[in-house]
Amino acid sequence: MILSSSSTTKGLFDVLTGGEPLSYFNRIYLFLFLPLVVLIYNLTPKRFRPVILIIASFICFFMMSNKLIVFLILSILSIYLSGRLMNKVDDKTEKALKKCKKTEKKVVKEKYKKKKKIILVLTILINVAFLFYFKYLNFFAGNANIILKWLNIKYSFQILHHLAPIGISFYTLEALSYIIDVYNSKIKAETNLLKVTLFLSFFPQIMEGPIARYSDTAESLYSGIKVTYKSFCFGYQRILYGLFKKLVIANRLNILVKIIFNEYMNYSGLSVALGVIGYTIMLYMEFSGTMDIVLGSGEMFGVKIPENFRQPFFSKNISEFWTRWHISLGLWFKDYIFYPVSLSKPMKNLTVKARKKLGNHFGPLISGTVALFTVWFLNGLWHGAGWTYLFFGMYHFFMILMGNIFEPLIIKICQKLHIDRKKKFYRVFQSVKMTILVFIGELFFRAPTMKNAFEMLSRIFTKISFKTVKNGELLSLGLDIHDYIVLILAIIFIFVIGLLKEKGKNIREDISNKDIFTRWILYYALIVIIIVFGAYGIGYEPVEPIYADF
Amino acid sequence: MDRLKEILEELQPEVDYETCENLVDGRYLDSLTILSLISEIEDEFDVEIPTVEIIPANFNSVKNIWTLIEKMRED
Structure with missing residues (x-):
């Protein structure tokens, strides 16, 4: 079986810059591409300016990833069309609700919610499949080969060196956030394809994020401000x-x-x-x-x-550190993984039972731990398909969990020793301790x-x-x-x-x-x-x- | 609202809930504390808080949390 490997592409950009790493620090981007886009953008009438940004974004993406731009377009189309379909389902729901009896409303709502869910799941699967194909197939194939060898099975997955579209991990999460927000009726699905296109492909963000939400940037991106x-x-x-x-x-x-x-x-x-x-x-x-x-x-x-x-090294613990370092990724995991997992029905039932036996602090910690584990497993995997990244994720999971478990004990010890946790010296102590833990985490992150x-x-x-x-x-x-x-x-x-x-x-x-x-x-x-x-x-x-x- | 304040005091005693208006943004309540809080609220006030409502604005002050509870009661 032939599989792909993961590494981002270096296309025309690489040729133009003579092999300099492709990044926003590159002279071509800073002193030619960006000023040129600004100039053309300003010379264009206001209502066409968003189109200039889209063209610039596609040129930028094409220069970096060549024909793999197809996958960006597929992601855009998938979320746009799914959003429109969800809108139609919402309209049908409203019509059906008007016609039905009061007692039937719950059943009608459930029926249409199921339809929306099918659309959501399919869209998520399409986008995650692209990400999996480009980033993770190789990792899983490599590990499967080790197991097959260990089991003496004479079959192995062939691994091909295959390049991934630039920024796929970032724009995929943005795409998922858009469609999940539409599903949850947090935002209304966009009817203008160009607006969705610009949101997902805006050239300064495409390579390394931040992973913005549709409600954060879409309107201002499309406003055509001079x-x-x-x-x-x-x-x-x-x-x-x-x-x-x-x-x-x-x-x-x-x-x-x-x-x-x-x-x-x-x-x-x-x-x-x-x-x-x-x-x-x-x-x-x-x-x-x-x-x-x-x-x-x-x-x-x-x-x-x-x-x-937001000044991550001033944090008092690892948990806070991750609300200040790569904020958009942390928020994404919190909103789309942590809360949905920890507040799912099975987890809620578990919390109710656990609270009765373990009390208010440790009871909810059980469902929180399951959610936290999921978040950090995926966070590690998001950073890369490798055991060091998974360990990096698990390390943070463990540190945050320990922090939560021992928090009541630390508060008691501080009270007994008359240590004021709000005093500057204690805050400095916390930041130093947190920084050392971060250093150790990054060691695993970087080590081959x-x-x-x-x-x-x-x-x-x-x-x-x-x-x-x-x-x-x-x-x-x-x-x-x-x-x-x-x-x-x-x-x-x-x-x-x-x-x-x-x-x-x-x-x-x-x-x-x-x-x-x-x-x-x-x-x-x-x-x-x-x-x-x-x-x-x-x-x-x-x-x-x-x-x-x- | 007094019962809500009591719950918050039990979960995180080091905060002045009368005046604090950045409970989430100021990191007084972290994700796990919010989880405990939701579990307590749902139990005490017989409401269900959906995940889409878990945004900082809804949890930044006692007043905002109370508004959320009332909104969920109406739903």
């Missing part, structure tokens, strides 16, 4: 901030991270720990930097794309195999030697002393900005309120810093867009 001088400057201001994170920090850390994760056996525990911390920071800078570019691009066209990060991950973790604790600082090992990780200084200062800069945001400061608004002279000095200063201290060119290797492969 790009103004202010929105253009504001957009590029945000893009510059993203470039700073990526070029000055992430690309620089990439050198160290690659060396440590590839050759960890040659380094001390301290260097391995540095590699793991470096990877977590790099991942944050790369992904949140990309989001700055995505949101900045949207801002130009008057589209308020939802934020995907489970064996490597456990070896690295054990090395951190068993091969720790502070001689590393003195013997120059840290300078053999591809970074010189200047790189370390730039990194430390840049990370402090991002940390301070995060701290100010955490305290409720609106830094962008503050900057925009300054006089034109001060404003442009700040912009130019940031541009100069990126040009001078950015890690690009000979000796540096840009970070591949990590989330684009998910």
Whole structure:
């Protein structure tokens, strides 16, 4: 049997950029594609502007995924048509309700609800089937082959290297959220195909999200608002901030991270720990930097794309961390998996019984645990078809569960020891503890195999030697002393900005309120810093867009 | 509404429910606490809260939760 493998495509974009990683940090996107779209968009009459955005989005997708654009179109058509069908069912339901007796209303409602459910299930199956084919078939086939071999069965699934459409994990979840919301009557199905098309294919979001809801962006995307001088400057201001994170920090850390994760056996525990911390920071800078570019691009066209990060390292526990890191994914899992599973009829019955026996805290925790397990199993799988990703998911499930189980005990201990949990020192302690747990999670996320991950973790604790600082090992990780200084200062800069945001400061608004002279000095200063201290060119290797492969 | 406040006090005692208007957005109530809360509400007030109603706006304050309960009672 012939199967496919998963890796995103590199099409015309790759040819144009001479092999540079395809991402929003690419010069072609930032300095040619985006300004050109803005120019054409503004020169076009208002009512045709959404069409320009659709054409630009399709060109962008085609450049990255060639003919696999067919699958994006199929997803769009599937949710659009299903939505329209659901609308028809709703209309029929209303007519039937008007005609029937009061006592028959419940039966009529149930009858039509079933029809809607069939449409919903079929649409979900179509979209999940595409995702499964491109991302997971290989993983399951590979594991099936291991089992077949173990059972001495002389049959194996053949694995073909097959490319996946860019952003399939992101737009599939968006498509599912649209159709589930229509099914739940949260939104009315859209009658305009172009509006649905633009919602699902908008070029800044297509590669790495955020996974927006139809009610978040569809209206503003289709409004055709003119790009103004202010929105253009504001957009590029945000893009510059993203470039700073990526070029000055992430690309620089990439050198160290690659060396440590590839050759960890040659380094001390301290260097391995540095590699793991470096990877977590790099991942944050790369992904949140990309989001700055995505949101900045949207801002130009008057589209308020939802934020995907909110100072995650200020969280007090892992559970909160996931409400601040990749927010749109967490919300998606919460709304479409966690609550539907935990509040399903069997789970509700279980909760009622469990509450009687285990009390108010632990009773609901049982159904919550089942839902939490489902969420984190799928979350791990969503990130990639591999055991390290599944472990990453299970690790978070376990940590969040432990946090919930021990919460009452911790509260009691704190009360006995007269520790005020609202005091700053306790909050700092919580954030440090949470950050260490995140580092360990990301170690499994990045490690090539489970064996490597456990070896690295054990090395951190068993091969720790502070001689590393003195013997120059840290300078053999591809970074010189200047790189370390730039990194430390840049990370402090991002940390301070995060701290100010955490305290409720609106830094962008503050900057925009300054006089034109001060404003442009700040912009130019940031541009100069990126040009001078950015890690690009000979000796540096840009970070591949990590989330684009998910 | 007093009974609702009592339930909330039992589930999460470290909050001033008289004044707090960002119970969900301010992370005072997390997903599992909301689960316990829904289970308690359904039991106590004999209503059923569908998943589509579980949005931050409906759970951000005691007043909003109470409005939701009343809405479900009417349905």
